[in-house]
Amino acid sequence: MGYDVIIIGGGPSGLMAAIGAGEEGAKVLLLEKGTKLGRKLAISGGGRCNVTNRLPVDEMVRHIPGNGRFLYSAFSVFNNEDIIRFFERLGVPLKEEDHGRMFPKSDSAQSVVDALVRELSRLGVDVRLESPVADVLYEQGKTVGVTLKSGETIHARAVVVAVGGKSVPQTGSTGDGYPWAEKAGHTVTELFPTEVPIVSHEPFIKERTLQGLSLRDVALSVLKPNGKPIITHRMDMLFTHFGISGPAALRCSQFVVKALKKAADGAVKMSIDALPDVTQEELFQQFAKLCKEEPKKAMKTIAKTVLPERYAVFLLERAGIDPHASAGTVGHEALRAFARQCKQFTFYVHGTLPLEKAFVTGGGVSVKEIEPKTMASKCMAGLYFCGEILDIHGYTGGYNITAALVTGRLAGVNAARYALAEKNGASGSAGQTATN
Ligand SMILES: Cc1cc2nc3c(=O)[nH]c(=O)nc-3n(C[C@H](O)[C@H](O)[C@H](O)COP(=O)(O)OP(=O)(O)OC[C@H]3O[C@@H](n4cnc5c(N)ncnc54)[C@H](O)[C@@H]3O)c2cc1C
Numbered sequence: 001m002g003y004d005v006i007i008i009g010g011g012p013s014g015l016m017a018a019i020g021a022g023e024e025g026a027k028v029l030l031l032e033k034g035t036k037l038g039r040k041l042a043i044s045g046g047g048r049c050n051v052t053n054r055l056p057v058d059e060m061v062r063h064i065p066g067n068g069r070f071l072y073s074a075f076s077v078f079n080n081e082d083i084i085r086f087f088e089r090l091g092v093p094l095k096e097e098d099h100g101r102m103f104p105k106s107d108s109a110q111s112v113v114d115a116l117v118r119e120l121s122r123l124g125v126d127v128r129l130e131s132p133v134a135d136v137l138y139e140q141g142k143t144v145g146v147t148l149k150s151g152e153t154i155h156a157r158a159v160v161v162a163v164g165g166k167s168v169p170q171t172g173s174t175g176d177g178y179p180w181a182e183k184a185g186h187t188v189t190e191l192f193p194t195e196v197p198i199v200s201h202e203p204f205i206k207e208r209t210l211q212g213l214s215l216r217d218v219a220l221s222v223l224k225p226n227g228k229p230i231i232t233h234r235m236d237m238l239f240t241h242f243g244i245s246g247p248a249a250l251r252c253s254q255f256v257v258k259a260l261k262k263a264a265d266g267a268v269k270m271s272i273d274a275l276p277d278v279t280q281e282e283l284f285q286q287f288a289k290l291c292k293e294e295p296k297k298a299m300k301t302i303a304k305t306v307l308p309e310r311y312a313v314f315l316l317e318r319a320g321i322d323p324h325a326s327a328g329t330v331g332h333e334a335l336r337a338f339a340r341q342c343k344q345f346t347f348y349v350h351g352t353l354p355l356e357k358a359f360v361t362g363g364g365v366s367v368k369e370i371e372p373k374t375m376a377s378k379c380m381a382g383l384y385f386c387g388e389i390l391d392i393h394g395y396t397g398g399y400n401i402t403a404a405l406v407t408g409r410l411a412g413v414n415a416a417r418y419a420l421a422e423k424n425g426a427s428g429s430a431g432q433t434a435t436n
Pocket of ligand 1: 008009010011012013014031032033034037038039040041043044045046050131132133134162163164165167168171172173174175176177358359360386387388389395396397398399400401402404
């Protein structure tokens with residue numbers, strides 16, 4: 001037998017798995033098809049590497065809408081605070097920014113990747129770059145190794161599949177792992193784009209009326225056909241030439257994907273509350289007062305006291321008010337209509353950019369067939385999964401990387417324990433429990 005453990009994929013989950021397996025004293029090989037390790041990690045968080053998030057575990061789970069609850073067991077073994085300590089130990093102290101997001105103090109994604117690579121080498125993990133795996137090999141209900149695209153076969157007692165999802169394939173994640181999972185008897189749930197910009201065919205989008213405009217701290221909602229919100233996210237957003245993007249839109253995107261599946265007419269309604277801290281009535285009263293006090297001022301001058309000018313002009317026109325009209329000439333009904341537009345400007349969206357352009361892949365290897373404390377396959381002995389290939393997806397903000405690092409750690413440690421037990425002739429079985 002060549003190796004105790006083979007890890008396929010050098011993203012955050014695979015790097016962490018290789019370190020975990022190496023710490024257990026296993027003979028480990030990390031196979032990466034690209035020329036570099038951690039390519040996606042290096043571009044995350046705007047290139048500064050959003051390593052994890054400091055919110056309490058319950059909050060973390062809430063920010064991982066795709067099967068976050070599956071991670072409770074894993075978090076009880078290794079969680080975000082452990083990640084922070086782990087990187088500190090590797091000489092990469094982290095700092096907290098908005099929304100609990102943790103970045104390296106160096107602001108350099110490469111410092112994170114370099115530290116992980118140094119640790120691999122300290123632990124004596126063999127790394128082979130430009131070594132794409134073509135297949136995972138199983139014999140009589142056990143994992144026995146891998147075949148490379150080159151035709152070479154490498155044997156191992158345990159294999160950790162950490163090849164990521166299908167998003168941004170130029171970083172190496174091209175969905176190679178799903179057939180290997182299916183061959184072992186796993187269910188792969190339907191893949192879909194999440195954390196992805198949203199497409200709209202509304203005339204104001206096609207005419208690029210608001211292109212490039214960002215709105216700060218708005219409440220963006222995806223609506224049911226009856227107008228009730230499915231989800232609301234309060235963050236920044238951006239109008240683009242094809243629709244909307246920015247943090248609020250990315251977070252809403254998976255709900256748009258799901259709602260579109262049910263929508264008979266191929267369209268889903270969204271709404272923007274540009275001023276979530278005031279009620280419609282308060283806003284109307286405020287406008288009425290300003291118009292009375294400054295009757296000669298242009299309406300757009302009044303409106304821009306509360307909204308960015310471009311958006312204010314756009315909404316005034318929607319409310320049937322000439323932006324150049326003198327404030328004193330605008331009646332209360334029109335002012336109420338404008339206040340309504342500020343609080344609930346609704347528009348239709350018709351899709352998202354494709355999976356390849358999404359930050360994260362939704363769907364994947366079903367978590368029902370994975371041991372939650374070890375990441376062991378329930379279908380095949382010696383097979384482990386971690387990272388984005390699993391049917392787990394979170395919002396951007398460090399949640400996906402946290403899920404990748406945590407599941408990677410568990411997969412690596414437990415794959416090593418299984419392999420070493422097998423080697424020593426013990427009845428090692430998939431599903432042993434790791435301790436931190
Ligand atoms: C631009 C961008 C920004 C992001 N920002 C954030 C963020 O702020 N917060 C957040 O939480 N998440 C973010 N994400 C998502 C996050 O980066 C991913 O969820 C995470 O990298 C997944 O880790 P992984 O190890 O599962 O897979 P990946 O990072 O995709 O790594 C998989 C690795 O496997 C290798 N591989 C694939 N197939 C094979 C094969 N056949 N043989 C050998 N090797 C193979 C690939 O080359 C790759 O190196 C962002 C993603 C992108 C694209």
